[in-house]
Amino acid sequence: MKPIPSFSAFARLFALGALLAFGTQAFAQTDPLPSWNDGPAKQSIVAFVKETTDQASPKFVPPEARIATFDQDGTLWVSHPMYTQVMYCLERVPALVKAKPELAKVEPFKTVLSGNREAMAKLSMKDLEKILAATLTGMTVDEFNAEVKKWLETAKDPRWKRPYTELTYQPMQEVLKYLRENGYKTYIVTGGGQDFVRVYSEQVYGIPPEQVVGSAGGTKYGYAKDGRPMLTKEPKLLLNDNDAGKPEGIHLMIGRRPYAAFGNSTGDRQMLEYTKAGDGARLSMLVLHDDAEREYAYGPAQGLPDTRVGTFTQALYDEAKKDGWFVISMKNDWKRIFAFEQ
């Protein structure tokens, strides 16, 4: 019997080793992208991660340089038929008019208050800008954060009858997580308002506010009546984070070129070009909305004209093919769209 304790100690060590080996193996066999169908899109993501994180690879990227940028509207969550932030601005109008009753008789606020959706759809770009300026500026940054947070808790998408924050694409959530688990710092680079997205980015995407780059207005430092310092949101545009503004915004806010970038519209073109033009392995991808049943179909898949702003035009599709970007077909590449789907 005497040798047993010793054998037992050895066995425990061995068991521990086996457990560790099994754990590693189990981990390696887990599919990091379970909501993706196997195909060139999924394969390109996995291949990119492998070749940039394997130290033996000639395209290895040191951890501190691993930056990946994601457009939000239409890339990470539903943005059709209207941007969520525009919904916020329209739905803020009643509260705004309550605080400033003189606006009730002034256009475009009068039309928004009427609730007449047909008339609202006809509002001009200039009208919309007036509504955005009135609902996104003039308050302190703390007040704005609190208002957006409160709205998000109750507002619902008209089609799915769910909070907007549940309408993120599960396959893209998996890409965010997969990249982060491989040392990538994930950023949102959105044409939407930086302050708006920062309110929920951590909770919804696991992306902290400081990793959100977006269209940004200026703030003004001042003091409240009690002497406390405060920052007030000003109607002054500092960064229009669309088109060329995306790589310019990336340089301003991050200071280095991404290794991977994801978009879905002409507003993302320059970000994808800039990313792909770097040395070594670079991944540029476009989400194509071609799934009318499970989400929406718009852009070239629907034969829409090339001139629509913010859509996936034929010219963009052609550039993607020519420059080696990958196109993600929602219909073919995604097993499911939302986390709430089984």
Place this chain on the structure above:
Amino acid sequence: MKPIPSFSAFARLFALGALLAFGTQAFAQTDPLPSWNDGPAKQSIVAFVKETTDQASPKFVPPEARIATFDQDGTLWVSHPMYTQVMYCLERVPALVKAKPELAKVEPFKTVLSGNREAMAKLSMKDLEKILAATLTGMTVDEFNAEVKKWLETAKDPRWKRPYTELTYQPMQEVLKYLRENGYKTYIVTGGGQDFVRVYSEQVYGIPPEQVVGSAGGTKYGYAKDGRPMLTKEPKLLLNDNDAGKPEGIHLMIGRRPYAAFGNSTGDRQMLEYTKAGDGARLSMLVLHDDAEREYAYGPAQGLPDTRVGTFTQALYDEAKKDGWFVISMKNDWKRIFAFEQ
């Protein structure tokens, strides 16, 4: 002899336990700020870290909210008698004139080329702006990065005859490290050029480029002759990261209020006010340059007038005392100034 293997296995386990315990204890007993003399400044830093990172503390700060911001010039490294970046711009003038010979006869370039330090000291703010615009803009961001990197490798401070990057304050390097080891994300928030500081921030301070907020010019996205996308630095100021520009820049680039902020001059006043005004434990600190022997003495310690821009005025000192900021005396609080000193 038989029990020995078993005992030996047990002993190994025990030894491992002891080693772990000893390691923990040794770590706990290591002074995180060895270049600081014991006193209110050092104690305030240690107390702040303890009360914001101890889960049982009523002032506990969750890890994701732990943001600390540091001015650079005069707070993290020597900025006297001239900002390092201004030295860079002046020393770039010969190369600039080589590329554009027509500038040789034009002021203020002519004066800078002459090397006459007395005449250079008399250059107006407007002249200096011309030199800054000519040496900091007009090239691609990649060209600029390469130029600054090359300059830093050979340029030396005239007093210490050492690279500027060695003239960082060792006690502040320890604060950066100590905060990071306790889950804080450390940022530089500098009145200097964001692109300039980003070139060396990772190597010199362990702070990645994306955690540098500074005065920033715009860039313009375009294409080189070979079709490759490029970003060109433009003579257009987007953010003047001084005074009120510091909290405004923090909101733009980080999006939340810091828990700790460090500065040394009137340009840091609003950042320190804004930080200190937050809820819970907040630490605002000012470095006082009162050590003429080991570094420099300027500001109220020298009885200089309050009106000097970018210095530690009497008014700033009074606000610090009134609002509960801590003043760091280089002379009394720092055991040594630089890492190269024994």
